[in-house]
Structures are given as C-alpha cells and as structure tokens.
Amino acid sequence: MDVNTKRRILGGVRLTLTHLVIIVIGLVMLYPVIWMIVSSFKPNNMIFSDTSLIPKALTLDNYVTGWKGYANVSFGQFFINSILLCVFAVVGNVFSCTLAAYAFGRLKFSLKWLWFAVMMLSVMLPAHVTTIPRYLLFNAFGWTSSKDVIVNYLPIVAPKFLAVDAFFVFLLVQFIRGLPKDLDEAATIDGCSRTGIFFRIVLPLTTPAIVTTALFTFIWTWDDFFNQLLYLSSPNTFTVSMGLRSFVDNSASSNWGGVLAMSTLAMIPSFILFFSLQKYFVRGIATTGIKG
Amino acid sequence: MKKTLALLMAAAMAFGLTACGGDQPAANNTDTPVATTAPAAEVTTEPAAVEPPAVAEGPEGYPQYTGDPVELRLAYWGNDDRVQRTDDVIALFESYYPSIKVTGEPAPGTNEMFDMVKTQLTAGNAADIIQMGGNFADFKEFIVPLQSYFGGELANVADPAAFDQTTFDIYSAGGDRLGVCVGKNLLALVYNKTLLESAGAPLPPATWTWEEMKAYGESVKALLPEGVYPFVDNAANQANYIAYWFRQLDKPVWTSDLQTFVDADGAKGWLDVWTGYIADGLVPDAETTGGYAETSPDTSALIAGKAAVGLIWANQIGAYQGATTDELGLTVLPTGGKPALATQGSQCFTINKTAASVEAAALFLNFFASHPEAAAILQTNRGIPSSIPALESLSASAEGADKILFDYSAFAAASGQTIPQDPNLPGDQEFIQELQRIYQAVQFGEATNDEGAQQIVELITRLAATG
Numbered sequence: 001m002d003v004n005t006k007r008r009i010l011g012g013v014r015l016t017l018t019h020l021v022i023i024v025i026g027l028v029m030l031y032p033v034i035w036m037i038v039s040s041f042k043p044n045n046m047i048f049s050d051t052s053l054i055p056k057a058l059t060l061d062n063y064v065t066g067w068k069g070y071a072n073v074s075f076g077q078f079f080i081n082s083i084l085l086c087v088f089a090v091v092g093n094v095f096s097c098t099l100a101a102y103a104f105g106r107l108k109f110s111l112k113w114l115w116f117a118v119m120m121l122s123v124m125l126p127a128h129v130t131t132i133p134r135y136l137l138f139n140a141f142g143w144t145s146s147k148d149v150i151v152n153y154l155p156i157v158a159p160k161f162l163a164v165d166a167f168f169v170f171l172l173v174q175f176i177r178g179l180p181k182d183l184d185e186a187a188t189i190d191g192c193s194r195t196g197i198f199f200r201i202v203l204p205l206t207t208p209a210i211v212t213t214a215l216f217t218f219i220w221t222w223d224d225f226f227n228q229l230l231y232l233s234s235p236n237t238f239t240v241s242m243g244l245r246s247f248v249d250n251s252a253s254s255n256w257g258g259v260l261a262m263s264t265l266a267m268i269p270s271f272i273l274f275f276s277l278q279k280y281f282v283r284g285i286a287t288t289g290i291k292g
Numbered sequence: 293m294k295k296t297l298a299l300l301m302a303a304a305m306a307f308g309l310t311a312c313g314g315d316q317p318a319a320n321n322t323d324t325p326v327a328t329t330a331p332a333a334e335v336t337t338e339p340a341a342v343e344p345p346a347v348a349e350g351p352e353g354y355p356q357y358t359g360d361p362v363e364l365r366l367a368y369w370g371n372d373d374r375v376q377r378t379d380d381v382i383a384l385f386e387s388y389y390p391s392i393k394v395t396g397e398p399a400p401g402t403n404e405m406f407d408m409v410k411t412q413l414t415a416g417n418a419a420d421i422i423q424m425g426g427n428f429a430d431f432k433e434f435i436v437p438l439q440s441y442f443g444g445e446l447a448n449v450a451d452p453a454a455f456d457q458t459t460f461d462i463y464s465a466g467g468d469r470l471g472v473c474v475g476k477n478l479l480a481l482v483y484n485k486t487l488l489e490s491a492g493a494p495l496p497p498a499t500w501t502w503e504e505m506k507a508y509g510e511s512v513k514a515l516l517p518e519g520v521y522p523f524v525d526n527a528a529n530q531a532n533y534i535a536y537w538f539r540q541l542d543k544p545v546w547t548s549d550l551q552t553f554v555d556a557d558g559a560k561g562w563l564d565v566w567t568g569y570i571a572d573g574l575v576p577d578a579e580t581t582g583g584y585a586e587t588s589p590d591t592s593a594l595i596a597g598k599a600a601v602g603l604i605w606a607n608q609i610g611a612y613q614g615a616t617t618d619e620l621g622l623t624v625l626p627t628g629g630k631p632a633l634a635t636q637g638s639q640c641f642t643i644n645k646t647a648a649s650v651e652a653a654a655l656f657l658n659f660f661a662s663h664p665e666a667a668a669i670l671q672t673n674r675g676i677p678s679s680i681p682a683l684e685s686l687s688a689s690a691e692g693a694d695k696i697l698f699d700y701s702a703f704a705a706a707s708g709q710t711i712p713q714d715p716n717l718p719g720d721q722e723f724i725q726e727l728q729r730i731y732q733a734v735q736f737g738e739a740t741n742d743e744g745a746q747q748i749v750e751l752i753t754r755l756a757a758t759g
Contacts, residue, residue: 048595049616071375139415229404233397246400249371253611
C-alpha cells in the first residue's frame with residue numbers, strides 16, 4: 001500500500017469518525033425534540049409513566065384536544081394572534097432600527113457619541129428593571145385591560161416602531177459602517193439626498209442584516225411569554241406561548257398531550273422561516289462583527 | 293431587490309399607521325365582535341343614561357343588589373375546565389344579578405397569575421376580585437376586610453350551618469377576614485396501588501406513625517422491583533411537610549400571631565428521618581431525587597415509577613390519576629405528637645380595595661361559594677367544597693378520583709388530626725428554595741445533619757423577622 005492510499009484511507013476514517021461524533025452529538029441535542037414529537041402521539045396517561053421513544057399506544061387525540069384551545073378560543077386563534085403580533089413586531093423593528101442605525105452609522109449630529117452610548121447602555125439594562133415603569137406608562141395611556149382587543153397589543157407592538165431593541169440597532173450600525181462610504185459620496189455627486197442614499201444605497205446593501213433582524217425579532221416575539229402575559233389578559237388575545245402554558249395547571253389536571261402536540265405545531269413557523277432565510281441569516285451574522 | 297425593499301418599507305409605514313389607529317379592529321384577530329365607533333345616525337350628544345335597577349336583584353334566600361350597574365373583573369388561574377366552569381357560574385350569577393357584569397381574566401398558571409397581579413397592583417390596575425393562594429398575606433394591604441359584610445352581602449357564606457367557617461380563620465390577618473374560600477385542601481400520601489399489589493406488597497395502612505411508616509418501607513423494599521423505592525424523598529420539595537413535622541412537635545414554623553417556635557433539635561429530627569431513609573434505601577438516591585421537583589405529575593418520581601408512596605395535595609389526586617395507567621390511592625400522613633394535618637383554603641377569592649363596587653364583588657363571592665346551582669357547576673374543580681350542602685351532595689355521588697378525595701377528606705376530618713392551616717412564612721418561595729439547597733448539601737454530605745438543622749433554623753428565623 002503506497003503512502004497516498006494510506007493517507008486516503010486514514011482521511012476517510014477520520015472523516016467517518018468526525019461525522020459519527022457529530023451525528024451522535026446531534027442526536028443527543030435533538031433528543032428532547034424527538035421525545036416531544038413522539039410523546040405528542042401518546043395517550044395523556046402514558047406520557048410520563050412510559051417515557052420511552054417507542055410508544056405503546058398511538059393517538060391523535062392530543063392534536064384534537066389541543067386545537068380546541070382554552071376558554072372557548074381555539075388554538076388556531078392563538079396562532080393567528082401570534083403571527084399578527086410577530087408580523088407587526090418584525091415590520092416595526094425593521095422600519096425603526098434601520099432608520100436609527102443609518103443615523104448612527106452615516107449621519108453627523110450633535111452629541112452623537114452620547115446618544116450611541118445611551119443606546120448601548122440600554123442593551124445592558126436587564127428587561128426586568130423596566131417592567132413596572134413600562135406597565136405604569138402603558139396603563140397611563142389606557143393600553144392595559146382595554147375592552148378593545150387591538151389596544152391590548154399596543155404595549156408590545158408600539159415600542160417596536162421606536163427602535164427600542166438596541167441590539168438590532170447596534171447590529172445594523174455595525175453592518176452599515178462596513179459599507180464603503182465612496183458609494184454615498186458617488187450618490188451625493190449624482191444628486192442623491194440623505195433619504196435617497198438610505199433607500200437607494202444603504203437599504204439594499206443591508207439586506208443580510210435586515211433579514212437577521214427580522215428573523216431574530218420573529219423568533220423572540222414568537223417565544224416571548226412574559227410581556228404577553230402582562231398585557232394580554234383576555235383569552236381571545238392570547239398567543240401561542242400563553243395558549244401552551246394554559247394547558248398546564250399544577251392545581252388540577254394538565255393536558256400534557258395537548259401541550260406537546262401544539263408545541264410540535266408551534267415549532268413549524270420558526271423552522272420554515274429559519275431554513276428559508278438561512279443563507280441571509282448566516283451572512284448577516286458573519287459580516288456584522290457579531291459572531292453567533 | 294429595490295422593488296422588494298421599497299414594498300417592504302411601504303408596508304412598514306402602512307403597518308405603522310395601522311398600529312397607531314387603535315379604533316380599527318384587525319381582521320381575524322378575535323372571534324368576538326369588537327365595539328367600534330357607532331354609525332353617525334346613532335350618535336347622540338346626551339351621555340348614556342345609567343339607570344339603577346328598578347327592583348332589587350338576587351336569587352331567593354340571597355342578599356339583594358340595589359346599586360348602580362357595575363362591571364367587575366375577576367382574576368384567577370386555572371386550566372380550560374376551570375375556565376369553562378367559572379364562565380358558567382358567572383353567567384348564572386349575571387342572570388340573577390343583571391346589573392352586575394363580571395369579566396373573567398384567567399391566567400394560564402399560578403405563578404404567571406401572580407407575576408401579572410403584582411404588576412397590576414403596583415400600577416393600580418388590578419382586577420376587582422382576585423383569586424389568592426397561601427400567599428394572600430403578602431397582599432393584605434390591597435385586600436378589603438370582609439367581616440363588615442357578613443351580615444349583608446356575605447350572609448350565606450357567614451352562616452355556620454351552610455358554610456365551613458374554618459376557611460375564614462385560615463384567610464385572616466390581624467383579625468381581619470380577607471377571603472372567601474370556595475374549596476379546601478389537605479396534604480396526603482398518594483400510593484401506587486397497582487405497583488404495590490403486583491409486587492405482592494401490602495398497601496399502606498389507613499393510619500400510621502412515623503415508626504410504622506419506616507417499618508412499612510423496610511418490609512416493602514425487598515418486594516419492589518429493582519430501582520423502585522418505597523417512598524419519594526419529600527424532605528424539602530415543599531414547605532408544608534416540614535411545617536407539619538414542626539406542628540407535631542408543637543413548635544410551629546409560623547403562627548397567625550406572627551411568631552416562630554422552631555429549634556435545631558426539631559430540624560435535626562426531620563433531617564435524621566430522611567437521611568435515615570436514604571441510608572436504608574427507602575427513598576431514591578440524591579441524584580434521582582434531584583431530577584424530580586415533585587410539584588405536579590410531570591415532575592413526580594411516583595408517576596415516573598421510581599417510588600411507591602409520595603406526598604401530594606389531596607386535590608391533585610385527579611391530576612396524578614390522569615397521568616398514569618396505574619391505580620392510585622390516598623392515605624394520611626404519619627402521626628406523632630400533636631395533631632398537625634392542616635386544612636388549607638383552596639382558591640380563595642379576595643376583593644381588591646380599588647374595586648369598582650365592593651358590595652357587588654361581595655355578592656359575587658357569596659353567590660360563587662355558596663349557591664347550590666354554582667356548586668353543581670363547579671363540582672370539585674376548586675377543591676373540596678366549603679359549602680356544607682354542596683359537600684354532602686357531591687360526596688354522595690362522587691366516583692373515581694373524586695371519591696378517593698372525598699373519602700380521604702372525610703377520614704382525615706374524623707381522625708382528629710386536622711387543624712386550620714398556619715399562614716405561610718413571609719418569603720415563602722425563598723424558604724422553599726433555601727430549604728432545598730440546605731437539604732441537598734446534607735444529601736450530598738457537604739453538611740452534617742447538625743449543620744443543616746442549624747441553617748434551617750437560621751433561615752426560618754431570618755424570614756420570620758421580615759413578617
């Protein structure tokens with residue numbers, strides 16, 4: 001056996017071992033998800049008393065009872081509420097954060113460094129610190145416990161249109177700073193205004209970072225529970241995360257099958273979004289200096 | 293790409309404008325119609341006249357309402373079944389008292405409800421009627437004392453012949469009666485009947501002492517399959533079992549007159565019992581125990597088939613039975629010393645001091661907890677009913693897990709071991725968390741039983757000083 005063949009075999013073995021290790025680690029990481037999906041087809045009284053991956057009995061009841069939802073509001077309504085909330089949140093964040101980031105990344109204005117520092121400080125401020133002040137503010141606006149269901153969503157959605165998610169502003173600022181200023185100057189010579197530069201030059205080139213912003217906003221809003229709990233008190237305004245929690249009651253019987261069945265369905269939107277936008281998402285992360 | 297981005301930005305602005313226009317209902321957002329601006333033809337410049345009811349409202353034998361029309365908000369936690377039943381009782385109440393409208397605000401869990409309520413109370417925006425648990429004392433400055441309504445709006449629940457008055461003793465602070473408890477609850481030991489019978493082991497006796505319980509565990513241990521232990525390790529998963537122990541020793545953790553009597557001897561006795569069980573293999577090892585929080589069936593070593601006997605709240609029997617194909621049973625906690633089996637108020641309704649109408653809210657509490665038609669709807673969903681006629685009628689017809697619950701409750705009441713529940717120690721959650729930490733240090737040999745006992749006493753003394 002010559003040296004090259006030996007090297008090829010060794011390389012092959014090494015590659016196989018590497019893949020084997022990755023597959024095993026992947027399976028370990030996926031185990032909870034696989035368990036969830038398998039258990040969503042088990043009868044309620046076997047989910048915790050028989051925890052194996054091979055069910056002794058199969059049922060679709062969990063999907064039926066889970067879809068019935070909570071307090072006469074179907075789980076489909078929770079999906080609609082969550083999707084609408086996420087769409088508004090994504091649009092709000094993309095709209096406001098790109099504008100704020102453009103200002104910080106390209107424009108000159110007085111005390112720019114101070115405002116940037118204040119924005120960065122707000123990233124470091126734990127969200128819990130602002131919970132009560134925020135609630136007091138929105139309560140003063142009449143946005144809490146309102147009979148008009150739409151108004152109840154404002155405390156969650158309205159701030160998104162004011163670029164309060166400083167993390168995304170920072171991410172976009174980093175990206176915009178990486179774009180060559182020559183393009184702006186060329187556009188200015190061609191007669192482009194500041195607004196024109198934003199829409200014609202900066203926005204198209206910032207697409208990967210915008211996609212990252214949109215994706216993260218969607219996933220974080222979809223998964224958020226605490227804000228939705230605080231501001232959405234009527235079951236017909238509940239979202240998916242609240243609907244899932246409503247199946248579990250320590251003081252009475254819990255519909256664990258429903259939780260697992262609806263959790264399985266709740267994964268689908270994030271799953272589809274992530275994989276369809278993965279290309280942009282990875283580029284956005286890799287080119288902003290924020291290594292995921 | 294430019295076109296797409298332009299569209300995206302246009303959409304952003306359009307959505308932005310929509311979000312700012314609060315009057316417009318979003319399509320598909322709710323099944324229920326949303327009140328929108330009235331059509332121009334119907335607009336009137338006169339304020340809507342709010343007429344007081346022409347005649348007194350209320351069911352026969354119940355206090356009447358003669359006040360102005362009022363809307364109340366009711367905050368509570370519970371699963372879908374509880375929401376349905378509560379809504380049905382609200383509809384029934386509104387049919388008897390048409391001038392009082394009640395809107396339920398169900399929270400999807402106990403902890404979630406209190407996260408919400410604490411924030412709302414701080415903002416002055418909390419519901420008019422709030423369902424409380426053992427932590428009611430933490431909110432006493434927000435709660436209306438009820439005793440002045442006992443002769444009027446709360447007449448039916450204040451009648452000792454029709455309503456268990458001990459629940460008022462439990463939900464008291466500084467002499468004030470703070471809540472109306474729809475149901476009651478007790479600690480119990482649940483056992484896996486199927487598991488024990490299939491192993492050829494005897495079932496736990498109806499009553500036993502601590503010594504008899506240990507002897508039972510030793511006799512059963514050899515018969516159980518490998519990896520299955522006689523008992524769940526319940527030393528520290530909740531505050532009430534150690535409180536039960538101290539009550540038996542006549543050294544209560546926390547009394548209604550705000551005192552603690554715990555000492556290191558008592559705490560060491562408790563740790564000796566459980567570390568003795570570990571040494572004798574009567575409970576799972578520390579690592580296994582650490583994997584089960586023992587708060588509900590999904591975190592129960594008993595449901596997972598690791599142990600045969602464990603501690604639960606009696607009202608949880610339905611949930612535990614629903615989580616396993618094995619048959620379960622209940623028996624009382626081991627006796628010894630003074631009676632200590634505390635009767636806890638379950639699902640206690642309190643009235644917020646900022647309520648739109650305290651009188652109307654009191655009428656709702658009175659109706660909800662005592663009216664026979666309401667009791668027929670609620671069944672045991674909020675625990676063993678405090679209403680005496682409801683308890684009698686439901687006990688007679690109970691089946692399955694409800695029958696086990698009623699039988700256990702009746703047996704415990706007849707045993708002479710029951711006492712009214714002591715209030716929760718101030719900072720109850722911190723107590724449980726720290727107790728778990730101390731017990732884990734003892735379990736893993738990082739602290740001796742003496743050191744652990746000393747730490748438990750210091751913890752209780754420190755928390756008691758904040759009360």
